[in-house]
Amino acid sequence: MSDCIFCRIASGEIPSKKVYEDEDIFAFHDINPQAPVHFMVIPKQHIASLNEADMSHQAVLGKLMAKLGELARSQGLTDGFRTIINTGRVGRQEVYHLHIHILGGPEPLGRMMPRE
Ligand code: AMP
Ligand code: ZN
Secondary structure, three states: OOOOHHHHHHOOOOOOOEEEEOOOEEEEEOOOOOOOEEEEEEEOOOOOOOOOOOHHHHHHHHHHHHHHHHHHHHOOOOOOOEEEOOOOOOOOOOOOOOOEEEEEOOOOOOOOOOOO
C-alpha cells in the first residue's frame, strides 16, 4: 500500500470528488478550493514532482496537458482558466505527487504575480 495520498486517491482507496479518470490520469476537486472551480489532474503513475520528471514521462505528461482544456470545459470553465504546478520547497509544493491545479470561475482571477 502506498503512503502517498494522491496515489491512494487515484486508486480509489481514499474517496475524492472525481472529475475524470482513464488508465493513465485522474482528476479530482481540491479539498480546499482557492477559486469557484478548483480541481487537480494527476498521473496515476507516481512522479514526485517536476524535479523528478524526465523524458521517460513524456507520454503521460503530454496527455495531462492535452486533456486540460476538455476537463476545464467539463467543469464549466468555458472562458479560460489558470494552471499551476508547484514544485519543491521554493515552489511551496505540499503534496509530493505531481499535480496540475486548474482554477477558474465566472469572473477573471487575480493577477498571478501581483506587482508590488
Ligand atoms: P500543492 O501545494 O501544489 O502541493 O497542493 C496540494 C493541494 O492538495 C492543496 O491545494 C490541498 O488543498 C490539496 N489536497 C490535500 N489533500 C487533499 C485531499 N485529500 N483531497 C483533495 N485535495 C487535497
Ligand atoms: Zn503518489
